[in-house]
Amino acid sequence: MLQDRRDFLRSAGAGALGVAGSLWRSPFAAAQIPTVVRSPYIQNLSRTAGTVLWTTREGGVAALEYSTDRSFSSGVTARTREFLPAETGMATYYQQEVRLNDLLPGTQYYYRVVHNGKTVLAGDDLSWRTAGSGPFTFLVFGDSGQATPAQLRVATAMLLEKPDLVLHTGDIAYASGTFEEFQRVFFNYYKEMLSRVPIFPCPGNHDYATRSCGPYLTMYSLPFADVPPPDFGRYYSFDWGNVHFVSLDSNKPLADVDRGTGKMVEWLETDLANTRKFWKVVYFQHPPYSTGPNENTPESALARRYITPVLDRYGVQVVFSGDEHNYQRTLPVFGGAAVAADAGTVYVTTGGGGADLYNTNPNPLAAMSESAHHYMRVTVQGTKLTARAIRPDGSEIEAVTLAPPPVISDLRVASAAPSSTTPVHRGTLTILGRQLSAYEVTDSSYFPPNEVNGTVVHLDGRRLPLMYVSGDTIVALLRATGRGQATVRVTTPNGWTETTTYFSSSPAASFAVR
Ligand SMILES: [Fe+2]
Structure with missing residues (x-):
């Protein structure tokens, strides 16, 4: 089979970029099998398109082959970017990225990774399922990457889940969001999940500590429609099922808004005005309403000043944040005050993904809080949304169902x-x-x-x-x-x-x- 491909490529002159369909043949350059440094991870998956990235120690021609039936009859050649030690502080590696288009909604695809004409990664974990219609489940976690035993326990528990997508509320790589930290405390911990479930992150303050979020921005491939180019990758929105998700950046872009130069809140206003989805879910690192050692951070104050009025105006039902290393849920909030059930926004702080825990303080807006490691499992079924906070042993801190009336x-x-x-x-x-x-x-x-x-x-x-x-x-x-x-x-x-x-x-x- 491989020999056939080589012959085909020699006669065709090789270099077929982005060819999908039954005529796909993997380009072939040399006989070297590379070391995969960062396992494949799914990004920016929608109903009809998606992106897969991975990194290799050696260069060469990388490609991804995929199909719905394990025949791997379609393929796309990767776009390769070389990362040198001077930029990353790590040994040279090559980041491979493929963009997949013309996918079918709600469909399971299987893929394998090819390098220089040879399959280098294959297996049942290498798959993705495009967004579809009807009920679905997503996970949320945050403040994870501190390489603690608790991070491993939460990661192991999440591995047993079968979500359609995963959100991260920031502080992905402690302490400084370096290239090495992202590899060690994010990609190495979650690789089995990331190879089959798309993750949609937002950056935390620790992720900003290296070159204003520079490493983060190179690693994730996120939606950028309508986002001002200087802010590409920092905030974005996307749809899944009947939910409109908005990932904000409560770090530099929010500070820019306060300085009068940032466009994020203006963008948010337009973005929320344009969606017709039943559910609007927004997430960003710094919680507007929560208790604990970080409750008076400047970022949370800016979030209350600039972001929450927009969320009120457009009826955002749920907000997920992190920063406080614990679990908290507010009463429904509108205009900064508690209101009746389903008449305001529920703010969930989910910062228990692995980093050392923080205490919580009494607060009139708090409906529930617990200083515990956990992740969220959220199920959306039509007009009902159920959010569960789950400890690593599988027990629930609580389960809350939202059912907002018309x-x-x-x-x-x-x-x-x-x-x-x-x-x-x-x-x-x-x-x-x-x-x-x-x-x-x-x-x-x-x-x-x-x-x-x-x-x-x-x-x-x-x-x-x-x-x-x-x-x-x-x-x-x-x-x-x-x-x-x-x-x-x-x-x-x-x-x-x-x-x-x-x-x-x-x-x-x-x-x-x-
Ligand atoms: Fe944190």
């Missing part, structure tokens, strides 16, 4: 006059708000359903057909005319809300249910 912020009515395709006067009622539907569904048929994902709209007690539903918008169909005051009620599996509106007598905008 919120209506605005109503708009539009009309369509009778035509050959719509013989009766039809109009639409657009409902804007939050937490309106678990998933986005469009139905452009003449008779759309009057219930989608458990979401129902009543106009004066009668159900309206639903042409479009998402987390922040519903478009319902109005048939026939009418006028006067009417009550619009939105019901989801989490509850209902209603508002009164007035349909004017204007023929262009007067509708009610027949």
Whole structure:
């Protein structure tokens, strides 16, 4: 088989970059088998694309071969970057990176690593599963990389989990976020998990201690759409299932905002305004509301000043942070004060990933706290999200379920006059708000359903057909005319809300249910 490839490449002149599909043949340069220094890790995985990185001691032509059926019939040649001792303080290594496109959503892929035409890594752990629809699970941990026995216990416990993705809330590499520390206390600890589950990190203050987060920025390949180029890799957002995730950087970019030069909060505002997902989950290192030795850090104060007002405005349901080396959960918070269940943001501090523990102090916003090593397992099932804090022995500190009810912020009515395709006067009622539907569904048929994902709209007690539903918008169909005051009620599996509106007598905008 390998001989066939060599022959093919000689005749084809080799160097086929980024060729996917059945014609893939691995480029071949020399017969040297390299040492894999950093095992493959999955990055920036979405429904249809992903990135895999690894490092090798020797140079050469590296590639990744993959398929859904273990035939490894597709392949992509790696982009290689050489890291010299002068930059890293380590022996020379080569970072290999492949970007995979045209993947199928919700699909398991298997891969193997090829170097100079020979398979150098293969096995069942080398796989990824693209984002899909429906329920999913993610893990969250932080403040992990201090090479303590507890770090190993938490890492071992997480290895038994089968998450779809993992978040890290920062302080990945103590004490200074050097290249060597990232290798020793991050990649070496989690390599089995990282080879099959994508990790979406955010940087902590310790990760910033070397050249303003320089090593971190070279190692992770993260989404950068709409992020200002100077901040590429520091903060970003992405979707998974019905969740919009936002990873912020509470270090330099937040300090830049305070100096009047940073764009992160402006970017956050636009980013949250543009998502239609039911769930909005934000994470960054410094917790706005928590107790312990770090509760008065300047970064947490800046987070309260600049970040939490935006989270309030866009109805972010959950925030994960670290920095305090323990577990804490606040009551729902809005405007800096505790509010009713599901009416504010729950702030979870999950800084128990392995570093030496900190105490917690009494605090009126704290619903639960424990000075314990742990990680979070979060399950998202439509309109319900359950977050579990789990100790390394598998026992739970607690489990909390969020089920936020619908919120209506605005109503708009539009009309369509009778035509050959719509013989009766039809109009639409657009409902804007939050937490309106678990998933986005469009139905452009003449008779759309009057219930989608458990979401129902009543106009004066009668159900309206639903042409479009998402987390922040519903478009319902109005048939026939009418006028006067009417009550619009939105019901989801989490509850209902209603508002009164007035349909004017204007023929262009007067509708009610027949
Ligand atoms: Fe820390």
